Amino acid sequence: MAVSAWWEGVPPAVTRVRCGDAVHRVQWRDGALHALDHADVDGERTLAALGGDPCACIELLDAWTRFAADEHVLVLASRGPADRIASREWGAESDEAHAFTYAPRGAGGASIVSFDAEHLSLLRLPGGLPDRLVATVAANVVERGEVSSRAYAAFYGRVRLVLLDWLGLPDAELALTLADAPTVVVETHVVRAALPFSWLVDVWARGLTTLLGRFTLAARVEDGTYVLSVLTPDLALEELRIAMNPAVPGSRSGT
Amino acid sequence: MSVFDAELHLRLVAERALLEAPDPRHGGGEETVATAAARALVAIGALAAETAGEVLEEYTFAATLRGHEVHELFHHLHAPPRTAGPAALEPLRARRVAAIGQDVAHAAGTLRLTYVIFGERAELGVVGLLDESAFNHGPPSLRVKDDTGTEVQAEFAGGWSGRQLHGTFYPMRRTLSPTTRWLEVEGQRLELRDEDAHHEVRLEPLRESDPALRHLWRQITPDEWSHRPAPLETVIDTLVASGALVVDHPELDTIRRVHTALDGNGGGKRGLPEPWRSLRRGHGHPRGGDGPRGVVVVGAVTPVFDECAVAVDVLESSEDGWSLIVRVTPSAAVKSHFGGDPLRSHLVWWAADDRRHTYVAHTGNWDGSETEGSGVIQFEAPLDAKASYVDLMPTGHTHRAVIRVPLVWR
Numbered sequence: 001m002a003v004s005a006w007w008e009g010v011p012p013a014v015t016r017v018r019c020g021d022a023v024h025r026v027q028w029r030d031g032a033l034h035a036l037d038h039a040d041v042d043g044e045r046t047l048a049a050l051g052g053d054p055c056a057c058i059e060l061l062d063a064w065t066r067f068a069a070d071e072h073v074l075v076l077a078s079r080g081p082a083d084r085i086a087s088r089e090w091g092a093e094s095d096e097a098h099a100f101t102y103a104p105r106g107a108g109g110a111s112i113v114s115f116d117a118e119h120l121s122l123l124r125l126p127g128g129l130p131d132r133l134v135a136t137v138a139a140n141v142v143e144r145g146e147v148s149s150r151a152y153a154a155f156y157g158r159v160r161l162v163l164l165d166w167l168g169l170p171d172a173e174l175a176l177t178l179a180d181a182p183t184v185v186v187e188t189h190v191v192r193a194a195l196p197f198s199w200l201v202d203v204w205a206r207g208l209t210t211l212l213g214r215f216t217l218a219a220r221v222e223d224g225t226y227v228l229s230v231l232t233p234d235l236a237l238e239e240l241r242i243a244m245n246p247a248v249p250g251s252r253s254g255t
Numbered sequence: 256m257s258v259f260d261a262e263l264h265l266r267l268v269a270e271r272a273l274l275e276a277p278d279p280r281h282g283g284g285e286e287t288v289a290t291a292a293a294r295a296l297v298a299i300g301a302l303a304a305e306t307a308g309e310v311l312e313e314y315t316f317a318a319t320l321r322g323h324e325v326h327e328l329f330h331h332l333h334a335p336p337r338t339a340g341p342a343a344l345e346p347l348r349a350r351r352v353a354a355i356g357q358d359v360a361h362a363a364g365t366l367r368l369t370y371v372i373f374g375e376r377a378e379l380g381v382v383g384l385l386d387e388s389a390f391n392h393g394p395p396s397l398r399v400k401d402d403t404g405t406e407v408q409a410e411f412a413g414g415w416s417g418r419q420l421h422g423t424f425y426p427m428r429r430t431l432s433p434t435t436r437w438l439e440v441e442g443q444r445l446e447l448r449d450e451d452a453h454h455e456v457r458l459e460p461l462r463e464s465d466p467a468l469r470h471l472w473r474q475i476t477p478d479e480w481s482h483r484p485a486p487l488e489t490v491i492d493t494l495v496a497s498g499a500l501v502v503d504h505p506e507l508d509t510i511r512r513v514h515t516a517l518d519g520n521g522g523g524k525r526g527l528p529e530p531w532r533s534l535r536r537g538h539g540h541p542r543g544g545d546g547p548r549g550v551v552v553v554g555a556v557t558p559v560f561d562e563c564a565v566a567v568d569v570l571e572s573s574e575d576g577w578s579l580i581v582r583v584t585p586s587a588a589v590k591s592h593f594g595g596d597p598l599r600s601h602l603v604w605w606a607a608d609d610r611r612h613t614y615v616a617h618t619g620n621w622d623g624s625e626t627e628g629s630g631v632i633q634f635e636a637p638l639d640a641k642a643s644y645v646d647l648m649p650t651g652h653t654h655r656a657v658i659r660v661p662l663v664w665r
Contacts, residue, residue, distance in 0.1 A: 075313045076320060083274060085320050123320060150313075153266030161274055 006139040007031035008250030009206045009221040015127035017090045019056040026057055026090075028132040030249050031139070033064045060090050063118045067133065069140045074154035077123050077134045079161045080209070087126035135205030142198045147178060155200055162209040163193060182217035184231055214238065221250040259497050261302035262310065268292040268489065269314040273321075289314055290597050291474070291486045292493045297598050298470040299499045304598045311598075344559045347566040347582055347627070350374045351433055352554045353447035354665040359440045361385070363395050364418070368440060369550040369665070371447065372568050372580065373433035379409060379424040379440075380550065380569065380580070386418065397424050398442070401435035413620075448665070454555040455659040461650070467499040468506055469652065475514040476603050477536075477615050487514050530605065530613035535636035544575040546637025549664030553579075553647075557658065561651025563588035563602065567658055570645075572638050578619060579604075579632040579647065586628025588651075591621035603650045604632050608642035608662075638662070 012029040014036075024037040035041055035057040045062075048054050067073055078085045123130050141151050160174045163184065172191050179194035186192075195217065203209055203216045206226070210216065214230035217237075221227070221244070228240040244251035269289040293311055296302035351373040359366045366383035377399075385395065394411035407429050413422010431438070438445050464472075471494070474485045491507065494500035500507075513531045516524055524532050551570040558564065562585075569580040583589050583602065590601035604616035619631035638645065647658040 072313060076317045079274060083321070086322065119316075120320070149260060149263040149266055152263060153270045156267060157270040157274055160271070 004221050004250060005031065006142070006201050007135070009219070009226060009244060009248060010132065010135055011128075011207065011245065011248045013128035013132050015090070015125050015129050017056050017060055020053065024057050026060055026129075028129055031136065033061050033129075035061055056091055060122075063122055064133065067119070067122055068136045071137060071141070071148060071150045071154075072119070073123070073133055073137045074141075074151055076119065077130045079154075079158045080204070082161055082165065085124060085130070088121070088124040090121055090125060092121070131205065135201055138197070138200040138205065142201055147197045151197070152178070155197055158200060158204055159193065159195060162204075163215060164191065166210050166215045167191060182229065184215070184217070184235065186235065211240070211242070214240065224251045259301070261296045261497060262306055264493065264496055265289065265292050265296060265302065265307060265310050268493070269310060273314055273317055288486045288489045291490050294474075294598060295467075295470055295490045295493045296497065298600060299466045299494065299497060301497050301499070307598055344562065344564060344584060346558055346564045347556050347584055349554050349556050349566065350568060351449070352552045352568050353449050354550060354552050355379075355438075355445050355447065356550065356665040357443075357445050359397075359443050359445070361395060361397070361441055366397075366420070368445060369571065370552060370569050371438065373431070375430070376425050377409075377431040377433075378580075379438075380571065381411075381413075381420065381422060381424055383420045384418050385415075385420055394420060397440055399424070399426065399431065400439040401431045402437055403432045403435065405429060405431060407431060450552045450554075454553060454661075455657075456555050456557055457657050458558060458560050458654050459657055460654055461652075465500075467494045468504070468510075470494070471500075471507075471510050473600075473603060473652075475510060475517065477517060477617065485514070487511065530607070533607075533611055533613045535612045535614055535639075544573075544637035545640060546574050546577060547572050547640045547662070547664055548574065551660055551662060551664065553658070553660055555658045555660075557649070557656035560654040560656060561588075561600075561602075563651065565602070565649045565656060567647060567660075570647075570660055572664070575635075575637055577634045577638050579616070579634075580629075581632050582627060582629040583649075584627045585625070586621075586623030589618055589621060589623070589628055589630075591618045591623065591628070591630070600652045604634075605648040605650050605655070606634065606645050607648065608639055608645045610639040610642045612639050612642070614638075614645075 007030055012027060014025050014027040017024050017026050019037070022037070024035065027034050027036050038044055038055070038057055041058055041061065044052075044055050045058050048058065122133060138151075138155075141147060147155070156174070156176050159176055164170050164172055164174060167186060169186070169191060172189055175190055175192045177194045178197055180196050182193075182195045182199070184191065184193045199218070202219045206219060208216045208219050208226065208228060211228065211230065214228075214232055216228050216230050218229040219226055224244055226240075226242045226244055228242065230238050230240050232238055269292075272288045289311060293302070293307040297304045297307050353371050355368040355370055357368060359368055361383070364383060364385035366381050366385070369380040369382065371380070372378040379397070379399070394415060396411065397409045398406065399409050400406040407426035409424035409426045411420070411422055411424055413420065415421065435447070437447055471487070471490060474490055475487060487510070491500070495502045509528060513527055516527055517531070517534075517536075524534070526532075549572055551572075553567045553570055556564070556566040564584050566582040567579050568582070571578050571580070587596045587599050588602050590597075606614040606616070608614075614634045614636055616632045616634045619633035621628055621630035623630075642662055644659055644661045647660060648655045
């Protein structure tokens with residue numbers, strides 16, 4: 001069986017960027033960001049480096065590349081639709097950016113972490129792009145095969161938000177372990193779940209966390225179809241097969 | 256047995272709090288519980304302060320992105336860097352402090368000058384009643400002259416309510432002679448009374464105690480509250496999870512009872528252990544408190560203890576409470592609302608008088624640099640007017656200084 005790319009089944013997303021005097025489209029698709037209204041991105045980047053006018057679309061592409069493996073993104077970005085971060089177009093002035101121009105300092109005055117306007121702008125992008133950035137960073141973690149405390153906690157938050165809400169147990173304790181074989185067991189006041197970190201890429205990033213009243217434990221793309229392993233409301237295991245939207249990479253016509 | 260991962264524990268506390276609605280009792284959700292968990296882990300040595308700070312900063316930023324109010328965590332971002340190690344510390348030098356205790360007629364009303372401290376700048380303590388018109392353009396300034404002929408304009412720093420003014424006047428451009436015998440304020444000569452202030456200062460080791468329990472006791476002292484109840488159960492959960500505390504430790508019941516009694520949510524002080532049973536607290540008497548009015552020149556310095564040193568210059572008392580003008584090195588040893596480091600162990604300002612009352616203070620106005628801070632330590636409960644002395648006890652994590660101050664009012 002062919003191994004599919006991680007972005008197969010993740011719907012494309014597009015945002016609009018004020019670029020010079022024009023409004024341009026920047027699209028995420030196939031795991032990468034594309035400036036749709038620039039024919040020669042490398043050429044324009046070189047021109048800007050030589051003193052030409054900076055181009056907002058290319059600045060966004062470059063920022064995306066810088067943060068594509070930055071696990072801070074997992075901590076900062078929205079955990080899902082119930083965890084809303086107000087969107088703002090790329091490059092818009094931000095009050096928070098000013099608040100965080102005070103460099104955090106650790107021992108000896110050295111900077112520990114530095115958050116800046118680019119972090120803010122990326123995580124506030126409209127059009128679903130921050131979720132695609134989360135997926136990109138998560139895919140990097142999966143590829144590395146090592147889940148840090150930072151990544152695990154952010155994974156925990158995303159699972160908790162969906163799973164406890166789906167179970168109707170928002171105040172329950174979630175005991176979550178990383179495991180290849182997904183399971184969910186509900187005890188008094190405690191929900192014990194085992195999920196692989198790749199759930200974030202395979203399920204969460206594809207927007208498949210809950211579907212038809214089911215909670216999705218695992219998802220894969222197979223011949224233009226999502227194949228889902230789901231829990232029914234009475235916690236029984238089921239397999240669902242759902243035809244993909246033709247616009248989504250991995251679908252029969254989208255690949 | 257699984258190994259406790261302190262960083263992961265803190266991240267999960269912060270993660271849950273970020274996604275939960277802020278608890279109104281704590282005035283803003285994730286900041287308080289995450290900071291409390293971080294402090295506990297740092298206090299018992301389970302997590303490096305730098306790592307804890309990094310986690311707090313990330314979640315502060317996450318909270319800000321969501322439009323949450325940011326309280327304590329945000330302050331961590333402005334914390335002075337920890338550069339002053341124990342080896343660099345020396346006791347502070349005593350400054351000349353003189354009592355004045357005289358009224359001065361100002362165009363806007365009468366000012367009572369209570370003391371003067373000669374440091375880098377001369378600081379003139381003042382209380383007074385001024386005409387409301389005096390505040391139309393901000394508080395008034397004073398013309399002050401010393402016996403060398405130096406004349407300065409001193410500006411007010413402090414607070415005022417209605418016509419009542421309370422604070423300090425500072426010369427802004429030049430300073431006054433530190434050896435002057437008198438000051439002339441608004442043309443009126445004031446003799447300075449230097450006092451033979453040899454206060455007994457000693458260091459006492461604290462009773463050896465379990466680091467987790469010691470942290471819990473410090474957590475529930477009022478100064479640690481920042482005007483909000485400490486999230487005690489979060490701290491207990493963290494200490495239990497770390498293995499530093501057993502969940503059914505017999506002292507936990509006492510700690511919870513003291514916390515509840517001080518929180519005002521039930522339980523009187525009877526039956527509480529000392530010093531809690533004798534703790535006087537401010538009540539905001541509608542008719543005013545019964546504390547003595549006046550100033551005591553202290554001028555005491557402590558040796559270095561628990562990586563800090565303290566100087567107490569002045570004790571001021573009013574009907575409703577009392578305060579100390581102090582200096583501390585490093586400034587980060589004092590908990591302050593702006594610029595403080597919430598992950599560092601702070602001094603707790605205990606005091607006890609000879610009438611068997613105990614007092615505990617919080618930090619008032621504070622001005623800190625990397626090496627030294629100065630400001631006001633505020634006791635909200637009035638002093639017992641019949642007390643003849645008070646022991647000031649800035650308390651660290653292994654020792655406390657005890658400064659005995661006879662209460663001879665000026």
